[in-house]
Amino acid sequence: MIPEESRFEEDPVELVPDPPGLPADWSVDSPDPADRADVERLTTLLRAHERHGRGWAGASVDDVLVEVSERGLRTRQNVVVRDADGLIRAWGSVHDRAGGRMLFVHVVERDLPARTADACSDVLVEWAVGQARAVGEARGLEVQQIDTGAFEGDERQARWLTEGGFAKVRTWWQMSRPVTAEEASLVPDPALWERKGVRFRQVRRAGGGMPDDEDLRDVHDVLEEAFLDHFNSWEETFDEFLHRLREDPGHRWDHWWLAELLDGADDGAAPQAVGALVGTVSESADGPDGSYVSYIGVREAARGRGVAKGLLRTIIADAAGRDRDRVGLEVDADSSTGADGLYTSMGWVTTYVTESWHRDVPVAPADQA
Incomplete structure (x- = not known):
């Protein structure tokens, strides 16, 4: 359930009353989403962070607004x-992602003197720990996880996270696959096609263009089950899931697909949803857009029937039909599922690597634990 009000502490001074090590005339504040200068400055900082970490920037003003806009502040704070x-x-920026899991964005200007940059990092970490306690207490938890990330090879970020009590827990391959116009015929029709007793289709749309609620619940249920045994999987309610994915600037309802088993359909049995793929648009300022696989999952009982491969072929064909030049995705480099083998066999290659860093924060302060 999405809260009516934020679970976070809104006043940063309550969490960082005496900013450690900052120059005397510097201050800790909240960004103003209505101030164009603030939003543009955050975008500049984020893009510089990306450019340093992987060689190019992809963030836009829309990505920043997801974090700081008034609409997002029910589940986020900055x-x-x-x-x-x-x-x-x-x-x-912190995001109350799911019960027990709080995401943390940590960005410090690249050109600051080392001592000042270190002080800024200390402020961000101290504030995030305070927010973890606040949201954990509101959820009735004993421990709240903070989940943040770094680009592989960013030694400054890794040092700050280590000093802030975080540990590197996972590595992720960020992969991309080129798409050619001819691949529009890879499947008969990305909106609806069948192969060997499996039907692949977009989620149904009702009047007014809104998706069918039952289909959306099937997508959520399939992904929850498919990721149940995956690294750092936390139960996410249907409302949390839907709210979060709709915030993505690349969100499109016609990029959501279901895979259904048709076993027994001749005898009147209803199709069974066994696979799901949620895609988004990766917009480009200086070239063709791309598609991105935000989520793909297959129920265990249906694995080995070509469901995942069929869903991937579907989004490739869909991207080609939209004149896009690539499809991206993320894969757990430490997973034993062998998913990376499927992706590489279908043409995906790793373009850069990211890391997950975690810190578990006791909700009660140490002197009360």
Whole structure:
């Protein structure tokens, strides 16, 4: 259930009353989503962070607004460090993702002097720990996980996270596959096709273009079951799942697919939803757009029947039909499922690598635990 009000502490000064090590005329504040200068500055910081970490920037103003807009603040909260002129030099964002799991964005300007940059990082981490306690207490938890990330090879970020009590727990391959126009015929019709007793289709759309609620629940249920035994899987309610994915700037309802087993259909049995893929649009400022596989999952009972491969062929054909030039996805480099073998066999290659870093925060302060 999405809360009516945020579970976070809204005033950053309550969590960081005496910012450690900052210049005397610097301050800790919240960004103003209505201030164009603030939003553009956050975008600049995020893009510089990406460019340093992987060689190019992909973030846009829309990505920043997901974090800071009034609509997003029911499940998110933000903090910034400003210099004496009010310019934002560091940014932290937390997301109440699911019970027990809080995501944390940690961005510090690349060109700051080392001592000042370290102080900014300390502020962001102290604030995030305070937010973890706040949201954990609101959810009735004993321990709240903070989940953050870094680009592989970013030694500064890795040092800060280590000093902040985080541990590297996972590595992720960020993969991409080129798409050619001819691949539009890879499947008969991305909207609906069948192969060997499995039907692949987009989620149904009702009047007004909104998706069928039952189909959306099937997507959620399939993914929850498919990821049950995966690394760091946390139960996410249907409302949380839907709210979060609709916030994505690349969200499109016609990029959601279901795979259904048709066993027994001749005898009147209803098709059984066994696979799901949620795709998004990866917009490009200087070239063709791409598609992205945000989620793909197959129920255990249906594995080995070509469901995952069929869903991937579907989004490739869909991307080709939309004149896109690539399809991206993320895979757990440490997983034993062998998913990376399927992806590489279908043409995906790793373009860069990211890391997950976690810290478990006791909800009660140490002197009360």
